[in-house]
Amino acid sequence: MDKQRQTELAEIARKIRVGIVEAVHSASSGHPGGSLSIADILTYLYFEEMNIDPEKPDDPARDRLVLSKGHCAPGLYSALANRGYFPVEDLKTFRKTSSYLQGHPDMKHTPGVDMTSGSLGQGVSVAAGMALAAKIDQADRRIYAIMGDGESEEGQVWEAAMFAGHYKLDNLCFILDLNGLQIDGSLDQVCDPRPHDEKFRAFGWNVIECSAHDFNQLEKAFAAARAYKGKPSVIIAHSTKGKGVSFMENSCDWHGKAPNDEEFEIAMRDLGER
Amino acid sequence: MADKIATREAYGKALAEFGAKYENLVVLDADLAAATKTGTFKKAFPERFFDCGIAENNMIGAAVGLALSGKIPFASSFAMFAAGRSFEQVRNSIGYPHVNVKIGATHAGITVGEDGATHQCNEDIALMRTIPGMTILNPADAVEARLAVEAAINMQGPCYLRFGRMAVSTLFDDSYKFEIGKGVKLAEGKDVALIATGIEVEQALAARELLAADGISASVVNIHTIKPLDEDLIVAEAQACGAVVTCEEHSIIGGLGGAVAECLSAKCPTPVLRVGVEDVFGRSGPAKELVSYFGLDAASIAAKAKAAIALKK
Numbered sequence: 001m002d003k004q005r006q007t008e009l010a011e012i013a014r015k016i017r018v019g020i021v022e023a024v025h026s027a028s029s030g031h032p033g034g035s036l037s038i039a040d041i042l043t044y045l046y047f048e049e050m051n052i053d054p055e056k057p058d059d060p061a062r063d064r065l066v067l068s069k070g071h072c073a074p075g076l077y078s079a080l081a082n083r084g085y086f087p088v089e090d091l092k093t094f095r096k097t098s099s100y101l102q103g104h105p106d107m108k109h110t111p112g113v114d115m116t117s118g119s120l121g122q123g124v125s126v127a128a129g130m131a132l133a134a135k136i137d138q139a140d141r142r143i144y145a146i147m148g149d150g151e152s153e154e155g156q157v158w159e160a161a162m163f164a165g166h167y168k169l170d171n172l173c174f175i176l177d178l179n180g181l182q183i184d185g186s187l188d189q190v191c192d193p194r195p196h197d198e199k200f201r202a203f204g205w206n207v208i209e210c211s212a213h214d215f216n217q218l219e220k221a222f223a224a225a226r227a228y229k230g231k232p233s234v235i236i237a238h239s240t241k242g243k244g245v246s247f248m249e250n251s252c253d254w255h256g257k258a259p260n261d262e263e264f265e266i267a268m269r270d271l272g273e274r
Numbered sequence: 275m276a277d278k279i280a281t282r283e284a285y286g287k288a289l290a291e292f293g294a295k296y297e298n299l300v301v302l303d304a305d306l307a308a309a310t311k312t313g314t315f316k317k318a319f320p321e322r323f324f325d326c327g328i329a330e331n332n333m334i335g336a337a338v339g340l341a342l343s344g345k346i347p348f349a350s351s352f353a354m355f356a357a358g359r360s361f362e363q364v365r366n367s368i369g370y371p372h373v374n375v376k377i378g379a380t381h382a383g384i385t386v387g388e389d390g391a392t393h394q395c396n397e398d399i400a401l402m403r404t405i406p407g408m409t410i411l412n413p414a415d416a417v418e419a420r421l422a423v424e425a426a427i428n429m430q431g432p433c434y435l436r437f438g439r440m441a442v443s444t445l446f447d448d449s450y451k452f453e454i455g456k457g458v459k460l461a462e463g464k465d466v467a468l469i470a471t472g473i474e475v476e477q478a479l480a481a482r483e484l485l486a487a488d489g490i491s492a493s494v495v496n497i498h499t500i501k502p503l504d505e506d507l508i509v510a511e512a513q514a515c516g517a518v519v520t521c522e523e524h525s526i527i528g529g530l531g532g533a534v535a536e537c538l539s540a541k542c543p544t545p546v547l548r549v550g551v552e553d554v555f556g557r558s559g560p561a562k563e564l565v566s567y568f569g570l571d572a573a574s575i576a577a578k579a580k581a582a583i584a585l586k587k
């Protein structure tokens with residue numbers, strides 16, 4: 001990827017992060033940490049990788065993204081808004097009673113949301129079903145699912161991994177957001193689901209590792225997933241929870257907490273808005 | 275009376291029959307195709323059958339993904355696992371986004387028989403009823419089971435279909451009309467209304483004969499659709515007879531009996547007694563014996579009918 005495009009994507013990711021923090025601050029609740037950790041992944045998917053058109057959010061031929069870690073809705077909404085699915089200004093209605101931006105993604109009310117999610121472990125199965133459907137149709141659409149590392153403690157994730165491996169769904173790509181933190185602490189303090197690479201390989205997957213915050217690495221990882229035939233791919237994306245906001249970085253305290261007005265100002269300065 | 279056929283048999287045959295007519299029909303199972311009878315479809319359309327292994331929760335999710343891509347998936351397992359184990363998947367991945375998935379749940383109720391309580395699901399209707407927008411079909415015989423499958427294919431939205439393991443009499447013929455949400459009055463009566471669903475329809479019809487011998491006139495209504503409930507018909511029967519007995523192979527809590535009581539308490543307060551599995555777990559035994567053991571037979575219904583009539587003011 002050339003330097004100019006990297007700079008452009010970095011600016012989009014910055015705006016997505018601003019939208020995340022604004023949405024969560026406005027709602028006085030929500031999940032900023034894991035949203036910030038996938039901001040660059042979402043940027044790459046919606047602005048480089050996926051075959052999508054904000055004017056035709058229901059196009060049957062489009063690629064699909066399931067945000068299996070649905071609590072990171074602020075990240076998804078901010079990416080969709082910045083991509084043109086709905087006004088960026090509406091991010092400030094997040095979690096409000098009259099808003100179409102529910103606390104967790106709701107496909108019935110939000111354009112661009114391909115699957116309702118929030119209960120962990122379920123989105124990856126739906127993505128596998130979407131990939132199977134594309135195989136039945138002999139269509140070349142690709143299916144992506146972003147899952148959390150904490151989410152990988154759910155047994156259903158491994159049911160889905162077994163299923164996708166068995167049916168050789170090479171049009172399916174999971175992105176595992178490996179930020180190392182969940183609500184109650186770090187993975188090793190809670191109930192460590194690692195190693196992920198060996199587990200996915202054992203279920204018949206192609207495993208790719210990269211940084212979640214380097215567009216060159218993301219480009220190579222997604223290209224490798226696309227090129228791999230005969231197995232589904234998982235991109236284990238090493239990320240920093242809270243990336244981009246100084247006091248949120250690497251802290252599980254900011255998994256599901258909104259910044260107050262003072263903290264919001266610091267975050268906006270960190271993100272170059274002040 | 276024709277040979278006895280289990281509704282699960284009719285389900286498998288119907289899937290295979292309609293597989294030819296509806297090319298988007300796909301079937302998923304969780305290593306129970308021989309028992310749920312989806313194996314009949316698998317034989318006819320192997321390229322549209324997907325075994326998910328013993329992993330029901332993923333099966334529900336995969337069915338959602340297929341439905342969101344234009345397929346009409348039937349996801350099958352025993353009621354215990356489809357509605358019980360996977361309740362939250364059904365609630366959040368099918369119900370909340372109102373996805374066009376059909377859940378074909380077999381081996382419902384105590385007529386699972388010898389396998390015993392772990393596999394006898396008496397709670398599935400109660401669970402499914404609480405999900406907004408869920409349609410629940412509980413056919414009484416093979417004819418109705420076939421019609422229920424095609425009706426489910428032709429409706430948009432989530433649908434739970436309940437089938438049994440035990441062979442039951444065929445009650446209806448080719449002229450039988452089936453419409454989702456419309457109960458069917460099978461017999462006139464004026465003293466008590468027997469409102470039945472599933473395999474208990476046959477028992478209710480037999481109970482009507484027992485009651486007639488005692489000079490009691492009972493109407494019989496088949497409520498094949500538990501949700502949306504045919505409230506108009508139920509209210510009309512309550513008004514006409516003044517006493518109601520519900521009959522179902524399900525817990526007396528939260529199933530047809532609960533639905534009818536909820537309806538009548540609001541719209542037409544009437545004595546309602548419920549025939550069903552009392553607030554207990556099932557047990558092993560031959561299915562036919564268990565029907566009597568748990569008080570689901572015609573004699574038990576007739577006794578409850580007399581008790582209901584005694585409650586009339």
